[in-house]
Amino acid sequence: MMNAMVLPGIVSLDDCRTPLEFTSLPIPDPGAGQVLVKVLSCGVCHTELDEIEGRTAPSQFPVVPGHEIVGRIVTLGAGVAQWTVGRRVGIGWIYASSGTSQENLSPEFRATGRDVNGGYAEYMCADARYIFPIPETFGDAEAAPLLCAGGIGYRALRLANLSDGDPLGLTGFGGSAHLVLQLVRHLYPRTKVYVFARDQRSRQFALEMGAHWAGASEATSPEPLQAIIDTTPAWKPIVEALRNLRPAGRLVINAIRKEDADKQELSRLSYHDHLWMEKEIKSVANITGNDLAEFLPIAAQIPIRPKVETYTLRQANQALVELKHGHVRGAKVIVMDQT
Secondary structure, eight states, rough: EEEEEESSSSTTTOOOSSOEEEEEOOOOEEEEEEEEEEEEEEOHHHHHHHHHHTTOOOOOSBBOOOEEEEEEEEEEOOOOOSSOOOEEEEEOOOOOOSSTTTGGGGGOEEBBBBBBSSSSSSEEEGGGGGGOOOOTSSHHHGGGGGHHHHHHHHHHHHHHTTTTTOEEEEESOOOTTHHHHHHHHHTTOOOOOEESSSSHHHHHHHHHOOOSSHHHHOOOSOOOOOEEOOSSSSSSHHHHHHHHHHEEEEEEEEEEESTTTTGGGGOOOIIIIIITTTTTTEEEEEEOHHHHHHHHHHHHTTTOOOOOEOOOGHHHHHHHHHHHSSSSSSEEEEETOOO
């Protein structure tokens, strides 16, 4: 048997501070093409909030959430020859898909921790085609957010179509944005990064991490921006970002879902001020296996250093509530061997 945190059904985190239940489950057996992984750490991602509150509802209940997973292979399923027992690997949001270049858009896409059990447990089964070696430069806890916040940030940065020296904006400065900033400083060293965040502590964190400027969500950038990557669950940053874009600039929305609390902000959209001059809006949909295969070696080369706050498995609800309602400095990570 193994310890796990399970989501029994959809709830609002405004009304419930303990959406997950601590329980004991049988250790799963890997099927053909799968591996059994002993989980070492699992990041806590905003997409878990979307699952819990029903914006991207799981396809089954109860379900074990979690999709920023670092673990060691303990058993190989039938037909798995490319991996060895004992190898440290990572599992991200993509559990399995079509294997095509657009597998993130495929109806075959299945998400870890939503459509199958994920990493808020001591063991999990993973598709051997969609696990990735973790570079030795990263500890278990700091590697976890690379599997989603980092990988999806890498995809968002590529979709921004940036050239070195183009000014870039980041709205929100949490688990993903603080990794994107480190990527930008390595891949586009002449690019200035401007951060928009609602609280002063996040803005100060951005400056400490190397942002050129940091201001409030509604602030006007010191210069018009070629691209802006939005990492927030809100609508107000979208409206403000469009206003801060250059002509022909691109807004990349790096979110699985948006919350409805401030959706009325969209009524402020002005075609002339926000959308005219061939501005573009591009959404990020999921992630491909190739994104993670490319990103992890780059992250090790830099090396990216995620800022992490760790929790025990039993503290998963605390981490989720803090992510929903509190200040976030970097990434939150569940570490299995903590007591």
